[in-house]
Amino acid sequence: MSNLIAIFLSLAIINNFIVSKFLGLCPFFGVSKKLGNAVSMGVAVTLVMLIASLATWIINHYILIPFGVEYMNIIMYILVIASLVQMIELFIKRTNLTLYNALGIYLPLITTNCAVLGITLINAQESYSLIESMVAALGGGIGFTLVLIIMSGIREKLEIADTPRSMKGLPVAMLVGMLLGLTFFGFGGIV
């Protein structure tokens, strides 16, 4: 149990995907302008991470490892994640339009998100069990959402703040990202 908690906390806060692993930086700057969008994106990423971890764990354990072709995992995972997300999108679009609209453009966007590929590769690299990899995916997704929410809160304030003209928009967001990274660096050593 403590092992699971350690994995969860490690991926959610200490080895956070965005601020310490530098994965999924495009949504970090792309969809962190509004709080609502950030929450949608975070939820979509967490969902896809969970499903992708499940699918890739099965493929890793029943196909890649028995045949001794673990080196193929990157290409295999990209293939699996992309087609899985396509299927989920199709399913949601035709059954629950409200949810589809809430997730919006973000679902197809994260088919090739590096954070999603990253969690599956970490699971394979650390050779986590099924439950461990699901917890890792949940932790990674929640950490991702957390940072996106913090960032969007800051950026909503920055939008109305008196920023020098040359720093408006992305440049000042980069600086904020740096400070956020330093803050999360402070969590190092907890686990």
Add this chain to the structure above:
Amino acid sequence: MITALILTAIALFLGVLIYVVNRTVPTKVKGIEKTEEIAGILPGMNCGACGYPGCFAYAQALTKDAELILKTPCTVACQDPESLKRLEKALGITLDAAAMNRKALIHCNGNSEVIHNYSGVNTCKAAAQLLSGYKKCPYACLGLGDCVVVCPQGAISLKPENGVAVVDPEKCTGCGLCLAECPQNLIELVPEATKIAFLCNYKPLKDIPGREKCDTGCIHCRKCFKSCEYDAIVWNKERAIPEFDIEKCTLCRKCIEACPNHTLAEFTEVKAAAKTRTEATVG
């Protein structure tokens, strides 16, 4: 060899799976036929001027509440009478095409005297924060062109004589981006069919000593209101300014003649003046 086979097999399997999912999940979602019809009429460029995250989201909101189009109209669709007619049919309400097609109008003549020498940051927003601007009238157009910069159509230009900003209604698409940009809140969206333009942002000048309105500002004498023979002018008691009824106005121009300060102007003249100027600057 085995790796290639595994990859191909998994790809094939996933392909078949997507096909199966595609065929088994029902294709028709109930209750969105109307939304899809409305979305088909909308321009589909997802500009976001209506305040919704895209044309489809706007169409969904319209499906729920058809009256919404009066409050936050799709300005792009409003420019085209053909698509307005189709929208009318789809929504089941009657729309006044002339009133829906709206243009920005700057409520200032720009003739207020310059009383301070301003040499700060060259934007209206900065200038408006110091001593309520550098013109005699604290509500006047400062003419530093914040609205000129923001206009995506290039429809706004500055009058060379007195620096007041003027909108060319032919280029204006009524997106309303300039409304938020003006620190003096001078810009308003008016129907394209407007006949008389009121060119003053009159507010009572209470506690600002040494400030008076300009030579061409409204002195709320009500002469225009009295001169109108067709009841087309309504006196707004709260703001002490005249309001014009487009339907009743016959464009007899009596109010323009009656106004002692030349605050009123014919909208078509404002248009023509703006047009010649934008053409001149382009040429």
